[in-house]
Amino acid sequence: MATIDDVSKRAGVSRSTVSRVVADNGYVSDEKRRAIQKAIAELGYRPNTLAQALRSNRSNMIGAVVVDVGTPYFANMVYGLQRATRKAGKALMVSSGYADQDEEARAIIELVDRSCDGILLYLERPLRADVVEIIRAAHIPVVMIGRMGCEVARGSVQLDNFGGARDAVGFLLEQGHRRIVHLSGQADFGDTAARLEGIGAALAAHGMDMADIKVVNGEFSQEFGYSATMALLDEGHDFTAIFAGDDDMAAGVLLALRHAGKSVPQDVSVIGFDDAFHARHLWPPLTTIRQPVDEIGETAANLLLKLLGEPGSAMLQNTIGTSLVVRDSVGPASH
Amino acid sequence: MATIDDVSKRAGVSRSTVSRVVADNGYVSDEKRRAIQKAIAELGYRPNTLAQALRSNRSNMIGAVVVDVGTPYFANMVYGLQRATRKAGKALMVSSGYADQDEEARAIIELVDRSCDGILLYLERPLRADVVEIIRAAHIPVVMIGRMGCEVARGSVQLDNFGGARDAVGFLLEQGHRRIVHLSGQADFGDTAARLEGIGAALAAHGMDMADIKVVNGEFSQEFGYSATMALLDEGHDFTAIFAGDDDMAAGVLLALRHAGKSVPQDVSVIGFDDAFHARHLWPPLTTIRQPVDEIGETAANLLLKLLGEPGSAMLQNTIGTSLVVRDSVGPASH
DNA sequence: GGACATTATGGGATCGATCTCACATGGGAG
DNA sequence: CTCCCATGTGAGATCGATCCCATAATGTCC
Known part of the structure; x- marks a missing residue:
C-alpha cells in the first residue's frame, strides 16, 4: 500500500x-x-483512513444502534440511514442492542471507541448512567429515533403515532363502522398513549368519544392478535371492525376470523399499522397505516449530519407522518 | 478522554x-x-481503537458487502454475521452493493481503506479488476457467500441448491404428483443449474427424467409467478403441482390460482423455496424449502475468522443444507 | 563464580496521516 | 523604496497506541 x-x-x-x-x-x-x-x-x-481519523479527530463514520438489524423493520430503517450517510460520503457502522440494556451499552461504547463522529440510537431501554457519561465525555452528538428519549440526545425523530391512529380509526368511521375494537400494544409505551389520543380525536370528529370504542391491551405479536380476537368472538362481543396495533397482530386477527368462519371485509373489517413487509401478502391484502421506516432512518441521519455541521445548534425535533394504504381488508360496515 | x-x-x-x-x-x-x-x-x-489499529495493523473489524441490507433476506444474513463476529469480539461493518458493479466496488474499497481485517462478500456482479488488485495488495482474506465466485476468495459458503430442489420435487412426487411445473429463476445463475440437477435426481429416484417436468424460466418475483401461472392456465396446461423458484414467485402463484378459482392444495399444490419472512403469512401457509440464511452468514463469518487465525491455510469451502418446511400448500395429488 | 535464561521495566522509533509555523517569493499600495 | 498581504512550500511536532531493544535484577546450572 x-x-x-x-x-x-x-x-x-x-x-x-x-x-x-x-x-x-x-x-x-x-x-x-x-x-x-x-x-x-x-x-x-x-x-489511510485510520491515520487520518487519528490525527484529525474525525473518522467520517457514523454509528447506529437499533434493536435488531435482522428484523425487516430495522433493516428497512438501516436502509434509510445508509442512503443518507452514503450521500454525505460518510461510512455507517450498525449494531444491534437486542432490547437489552447491557447489550445496548456495549454496542454504543464500541461505537464511541471506534471514534464515530456521531451516533444514532433506537433503544428499547433507558441508557445506563456510565454510558451517558462516556458519550458526554466524548462530545459525540446523538440523535434518538423512536419512543425512547435520552438526556444526551441533541436531536430526535419520531413517528406521528397520533395522526396514524387518528387516520386509521377515521377511515373505519367513514366506512360506517361504529362498533370498533382496538388491539393495543403494551400500555407503558409512549407510542400507545399517543395513539389513544389519536383515536380519541377521530372519534371526537364524529361526535363520539373513547367510551364508544373497546380497547384491549396486549403486545405486538401475531399470537396476541389471534387469541384476543378469539376471546372477543367467544364472549359474543359485537363488533364490525378491528384496528390492530401492528401488522403482526393484524395477521393473527385475520387468521382467527378465518378460523371462526367470518369473512373479511364482509363480516368484519380489519386495519393494521406499519405496512410491514408481509401486509400485502396477507389474505385479504391488508389495509393499513403506512409507517415510512426508511424515511424515518433517513431523516434521523440527515438530522445528525446537520448537527455535525453546526455544533452549537439547539435540540432538533422531527416528526414523520404516516399514510393510509388501502387494500382489501376494510369495507363498508354491514347492515 | x-x-x-x-x-x-x-x-x-x-x-x-x-x-x-x-x-x-x-x-x-x-x-x-x-x-x-x-x-x-x-x-x-x-x-483508542484507531491508534491501536494504525500501529498494530489489525483493526479487529470485519467488513461485509451484501446486495441490500434493507431486504429481509440479507438482513437475516447480517444477523448471522453479527452473531459470529460479536462472539469473536470483532466489530462488523456492513455495506450494500445494490447489484451494481461500481457500487459494489465502492463499498469494498471503503472497507479496505478502513483497514478491515477480513471481508465477506455476497455479490451480484463479477469483481472489477482494479478491486481485485486492491484486495490482493492489501492482503485481506476474502470469503464469498452465494453463487458468485471470485479469484481472490480464500473461502466460500454456498447453499445446497441441489439438495433443496431435490427435496422439493421429491416431496411432490411422494404426494403422488406426476404433472409438475417448475418456475425457475434466471437461467444464467449458477444456482439455477444446481437446482435443475437436483430436480433431475428426484425424478430419477422415481424412474422419471427431466422430460417429465415442465420448466419455465423467468425471474425471482411475485409478478413473474403470477403471470407465468396465468399463462399456464390460459394455454390449458394440465398440472397438479408447481414448484416455485422462491417464495416471492410462490406468492404470485397462489394469487393467480385464487383469481382463477383454483383451490390450494385441493386442485393444485404449491411449494416454494427460501422460507422467506412472509411464507407463513400466505394463504394457505406455504410449504417450502427452508434456506437457513442466518446460518449461512454465521458459517461464512466463522470461516473468515478461522482464516484470520491461520493465514496460510488452503481454500475453505462450505455447503449449507436446506430443510423441508411443511405447511398447508401441498396436498396429495387429486384422482 | 561465570554463563545464561527468566522476569521486569522503560526509552524511543514507528504507524500514516494532519496541522501549525517558519520562511521565501512577488506584486500592489502608500 | 518600504511595508504588507497573498501565495507557495517544507520541516517537524503531533494524534495514541504498539513494539523492538537496551538494561537490570534475580535465579539456576555446571
Missing part, C-alpha cells in the same frame, strides 16, 4: 503539499498539483 | 508497561499490574 510519503517522493514535493492536494485546501501551484495527481494515480494511492 | 499516557503517569510507570497490562502480554509485576488497573478504573480509560 502506497503512503503519502511514497507520493511525496515520487512527485518531488513534501508530505505537506501532498496533504494539501488530497484535502483540497491551502495553496498549491498548478504545476505541483498536477505532478502530485499524476503520482497518486500511478501509485494507486488512497489515504 | 484519558490516554495511555494519563494512565502511565497516574500509576507511576511507563507507557510500555501499561500497554502490557492492557494487551495482557509480556512480564509485569503483580504490584504494578494492580496499580495500573486501579488507574485505568479511576480514569475510565479505554484504549
Whole structure:
C-alpha cells in the first residue's frame, strides 16, 4: 500500500503539499498539483483512513444502534440511514442492542471507541448512567429515533403515532363502522398513549368519544392478535371492525376470523399499522397505516449530519407522518 | 478522554508497561499490574481503537458487502454475521452493493481503506479488476457467500441448491404428483443449474427424467409467478403441482390460482423455496424449502475468522443444507 | 563464580496521516 | 523604496497506541 510519503517522493514535493492536494485546501501551484495527481494515480494511492481519523479527530463514520438489524423493520430503517450517510460520503457502522440494556451499552461504547463522529440510537431501554457519561465525555452528538428519549440526545425523530391512529380509526368511521375494537400494544409505551389520543380525536370528529370504542391491551405479536380476537368472538362481543396495533397482530386477527368462519371485509373489517413487509401478502391484502421506516432512518441521519455541521445548534425535533394504504381488508360496515 | 499516557503517569510507570497490562502480554509485576488497573478504573480509560489499529495493523473489524441490507433476506444474513463476529469480539461493518458493479466496488474499497481485517462478500456482479488488485495488495482474506465466485476468495459458503430442489420435487412426487411445473429463476445463475440437477435426481429416484417436468424460466418475483401461472392456465396446461423458484414467485402463484378459482392444495399444490419472512403469512401457509440464511452468514463469518487465525491455510469451502418446511400448500395429488 | 535464561521495566522509533509555523517569493499600495 | 498581504512550500511536532531493544535484577546450572 502506497503512503503519502511514497507520493511525496515520487512527485518531488513534501508530505505537506501532498496533504494539501488530497484535502483540497491551502495553496498549491498548478504545476505541483498536477505532478502530485499524476503520482497518486500511478501509485494507486488512497489515504489511510485510520491515520487520518487519528490525527484529525474525525473518522467520517457514523454509528447506529437499533434493536435488531435482522428484523425487516430495522433493516428497512438501516436502509434509510445508509442512503443518507452514503450521500454525505460518510461510512455507517450498525449494531444491534437486542432490547437489552447491557447489550445496548456495549454496542454504543464500541461505537464511541471506534471514534464515530456521531451516533444514532433506537433503544428499547433507558441508557445506563456510565454510558451517558462516556458519550458526554466524548462530545459525540446523538440523535434518538423512536419512543425512547435520552438526556444526551441533541436531536430526535419520531413517528406521528397520533395522526396514524387518528387516520386509521377515521377511515373505519367513514366506512360506517361504529362498533370498533382496538388491539393495543403494551400500555407503558409512549407510542400507545399517543395513539389513544389519536383515536380519541377521530372519534371526537364524529361526535363520539373513547367510551364508544373497546380497547384491549396486549403486545405486538401475531399470537396476541389471534387469541384476543378469539376471546372477543367467544364472549359474543359485537363488533364490525378491528384496528390492530401492528401488522403482526393484524395477521393473527385475520387468521382467527378465518378460523371462526367470518369473512373479511364482509363480516368484519380489519386495519393494521406499519405496512410491514408481509401486509400485502396477507389474505385479504391488508389495509393499513403506512409507517415510512426508511424515511424515518433517513431523516434521523440527515438530522445528525446537520448537527455535525453546526455544533452549537439547539435540540432538533422531527416528526414523520404516516399514510393510509388501502387494500382489501376494510369495507363498508354491514347492515 | 484519558490516554495511555494519563494512565502511565497516574500509576507511576511507563507507557510500555501499561500497554502490557492492557494487551495482557509480556512480564509485569503483580504490584504494578494492580496499580495500573486501579488507574485505568479511576480514569475510565479505554484504549483508542484507531491508534491501536494504525500501529498494530489489525483493526479487529470485519467488513461485509451484501446486495441490500434493507431486504429481509440479507438482513437475516447480517444477523448471522453479527452473531459470529460479536462472539469473536470483532466489530462488523456492513455495506450494500445494490447489484451494481461500481457500487459494489465502492463499498469494498471503503472497507479496505478502513483497514478491515477480513471481508465477506455476497455479490451480484463479477469483481472489477482494479478491486481485485486492491484486495490482493492489501492482503485481506476474502470469503464469498452465494453463487458468485471470485479469484481472490480464500473461502466460500454456498447453499445446497441441489439438495433443496431435490427435496422439493421429491416431496411432490411422494404426494403422488406426476404433472409438475417448475418456475425457475434466471437461467444464467449458477444456482439455477444446481437446482435443475437436483430436480433431475428426484425424478430419477422415481424412474422419471427431466422430460417429465415442465420448466419455465423467468425471474425471482411475485409478478413473474403470477403471470407465468396465468399463462399456464390460459394455454390449458394440465398440472397438479408447481414448484416455485422462491417464495416471492410462490406468492404470485397462489394469487393467480385464487383469481382463477383454483383451490390450494385441493386442485393444485404449491411449494416454494427460501422460507422467506412472509411464507407463513400466505394463504394457505406455504410449504417450502427452508434456506437457513442466518446460518449461512454465521458459517461464512466463522470461516473468515478461522482464516484470520491461520493465514496460510488452503481454500475453505462450505455447503449449507436446506430443510423441508411443511405447511398447508401441498396436498396429495387429486384422482 | 561465570554463563545464561527468566522476569521486569522503560526509552524511543514507528504507524500514516494532519496541522501549525517558519520562511521565501512577488506584486500592489502608500 | 518600504511595508504588507497573498501565495507557495517544507520541516517537524503531533494524534495514541504498539513494539523492538537496551538494561537490570534475580535465579539456576555446571
